[in-house]
Amino acid sequence: xxxxxxxxxxxxxxxxxxxxxxxxxxxxxxxxxxxxxxxxxxxxxxxxxxxxxxxxxxxxxxxxxxxxxxxxxxxxxxxxxxxxxxxxxxxxxxxxxxxxxxxxxxxxxxxxxxxxxx
Amino acid sequence: xxxxxxxxxxxxxxxxxxxxxxxxxxxxxxxxxxxxxxxxxxxxxxxxxxxxxxxxxxxxxxxxxxxxxxxxxxxxxxxxxxxxxxxxxxxxxxxxxxxxxxxxxxxxxxxxxxxxxxxxxxxxxxxxxxxxxxxxxxxxxxxxxxxxxxxxxxxxxxxxxxxxxxxxxxxxxxxxxxxxxxxxxxxxxxxxxxxxxxxxxxxxxxxxxxxxxxxxxxxxxxxxxxxxxxxxxxxxxxxxxxxxxxxxxxxxxxxxxxxxxxxxxxxxxxxxxxxxxxxxxxxxxxxxxxxxxxxxxxxxxxxxxxxxxxxxxxxxxxxxxxxxxxxxxxxxxx
Numbered sequence: 001x002x003x004x005x006x007x008x009x010x011x012x013x014x015x016x017x018x019x020x021x022x023x024x025x026x027x028x029x030x031x032x033x034x035x036x037x038x039x040x041x042x043x044x045x046x047x048x049x050x051x052x053x054x055x056x057x058x059x060x061x062x063x064x065x066x067x068x069x070x071x072x073x074x075x076x077x078x079x080x081x082x083x084x085x086x087x088x089x090x091x092x093x094x095x096x097x098x099x100x101x102x103x104x105x106x107x108x109x110x111x112x113x114x115x116x117x118x
Numbered sequence: 119x120x121x122x123x124x125x126x127x128x129x130x131x132x133x134x135x136x137x138x139x140x141x142x143x144x145x146x147x148x149x150x151x152x153x154x155x156x157x158x159x160x161x162x163x164x165x166x167x168x169x170x171x172x173x174x175x176x177x178x179x180x181x182x183x184x185x186x187x188x189x190x191x192x193x194x195x196x197x198x199x200x201x202x203x204x205x206x207x208x209x210x211x212x213x214x215x216x217x218x219x220x221x222x223x224x225x226x227x228x229x230x231x232x233x234x235x236x237x238x239x240x241x242x243x244x245x246x247x248x249x250x251x252x253x254x255x256x257x258x259x260x261x262x263x264x265x266x267x268x269x270x271x272x273x274x275x276x277x278x279x280x281x282x283x284x285x286x287x288x289x290x291x292x293x294x295x296x297x298x299x300x301x302x303x304x305x306x307x308x309x310x311x312x313x314x315x316x317x318x319x320x321x322x323x324x325x326x327x328x329x330x331x332x333x334x335x336x337x338x339x340x341x342x343x344x345x346x347x348x349x350x351x352x353x354x355x356x357x358x359x360x361x362x363x364x365x366x367x368x369x370x371x372x373x374x375x376x377x378x379x380x381x382x383x384x385x386x387x388x389x390x391x392x393x394x395x396x397x398x399x400x401x402x403x404x405x406x407x408x409x410x411x412x413x414x415x416x417x418x419x420x421x422x423x424x425x426x427x428x429x430x431x432x433x434x435x436x437x438x439x440x441x442x443x444x445x446x447x448x449x450x451x452x
Contacts, residue, residue: 034144035151050148051175055183058141070143079144 020048022098024056025091028066031080057081065090121167122149125177132181141184149174192256199362200256203300207248210301214308215241221316224327240312248304290365299357307350314339318396321406331402338393349384352377366448374445378438385434392427399423 023046027037034054041048060066065087071078083091126145130138152170153162174180192200219237223230309317318332339346356377363370388394396402400420410416 033147035148049175050152051180051183054144054148055180055186058137058184059186076147076150077143078147079140 020046020052020056021060022091022094023048024053024060025065025083025087025094028081028083028087031069031082033071033078033080037081060087119162119167121164121171122146125149125171125174128177129181129184132178133184137184190260192253192260196256196260200252203256203358203361204249204252206297206300207252207304208245210304211244211248211308212241213301214305215244217305218308218313218316221313221327221330225329244308244312291360291363293361296357296361300354300361303350303353303357306353307346310334310346311343319403329406331399331406332396333399335394335396338391342388342394345384345388349381349388352380352384356381366445368449371442371445371449375442378442382435382438385431389427389431395427 023041024037027040032040034050034057037057038048038050038053057066057068061068061081064084066081067084067087068079068081071080126142126149129145130142133141149167149170152173153166156170157163157166215237218240219233222233226233314334315332315336316330317334318330320330321328356374359370359373359377400416400423403419404410404416
């Protein structure tokens with residue numbers, strides 16, 4: 001059984017890697033700094049390690065999807081990230097595609113269930 | 119607190135210097151946030167710091183995530199030809215050195231221990247050099263991304279018409295042939311560079327090898343060392359190109375032409391002056407062998423020896439021209 005669990009865990013990891021990007025984009029209509037984003041996602045049930053999120057934020061910024069700004073007014077300086085104009089547009093289209101994939105998958109899985117019931 | 123700085127240093131030193139400052143500050147903020155989350159407003163303890171850093175994971179992995187791409191001196195794409203090349207070269211060096219050692223031992227059996235020590239020393243020294251040069255060569259190829267197109271589809275948009283034809287056995291280059299070529303150049307290099315006194319006519323007396331009369335002039339030879347290196351590097355480069363590309367293409371034929379041109383030029387420099395040849399060859403031959411300096415045999419040999427200089431240049435030139443023409447013929451043949 002542990003083999004099955006291991007395989008599931010591995011596949012899930014691959015799946016999460018793809019979804020984490022859309023998860024991050026979805027939360028950045030308002031500016032967030034890295035750790036506040038970790039907790040925000042956690043509250044909504046999405047676990048992400050800071051060690052994964054921080055490099056991802058930088059990469060998205062480099063790609064032009066996010067903008068960033070240092071806030072040095074608080075007790076410790078924090079880098080805030082926010083969707084850029086392109087980022088907003090990309091996120092909107094990405095959502096549409098995501099829903100399509102989701103629907104397609106549902107159709108596929110329901111098909112499987114029907115077969116299973118026979 | 120010092121541990122935090124050490125962690126940040128361990129991450130950022132693996133990153134491009136332009137990003138270090140920014141990432142360091144962001145990480146510092148993150149670690150402080152994580153600490154606050156863990157212990158609230160209590161005093162920061164070393165244990166808490168250690169716990170937080172353990173959760174963040176190894177700095178090597180974190181830096182790798184920041185970089186995104188992996189960095190290679192020699193990437194997996196090139197590693198296979200690299201390791202093959204290394205094996206061939208080290209193997210042929212070993213063979214060459216063993217041969218030199220054997221010949222020296224036959225000539226002077228009394229100094230076998232001394233020869234053996236020298237043999238081990240040379241093997242280590244030459245192998246290390248070969249290893250370094252092969253690695254540098256491949257690292258340069260990696261850095262400039264000069265992977266032959268045959269091995270690399272990633273650039274530009276791929277089209278089915280880019281697919282290479284299934285190799286025709288007729289214009290395919292036999293691996294064995296190129297490997298033999300590389301081994302030959304290395305044997306040549308080792309003999310000529312380190313033992314050119316052994317490159318000559320062996321003289322036997324009573325079935326015993328007593329000496330070798332060298333063809334080359336060891337003193338003049340030093341002046342030509344750069345040219346010799348050039349010849350060897352050109353030769354190995356040529357064989358390596360054949361090995362990597364694997365079949366006769368127009369591009370390879372052109373490379374072959376250019377490298378043969380360089381080879382011919384280097385040989386011309388080398389043999390233009392007669393000083394490379396052993397000036398005492400005939401005297402030595404007369405002294406060590408039974409051939410009398412006044413006999414007819416002597417004059418025949420003397421004649422042959424003097425003519426051979428011209429014939430060697432001619433043979434090299436014809437050989438290189440034929441090789442170039444064959445290359446083009448095979449590349450354009452349907």
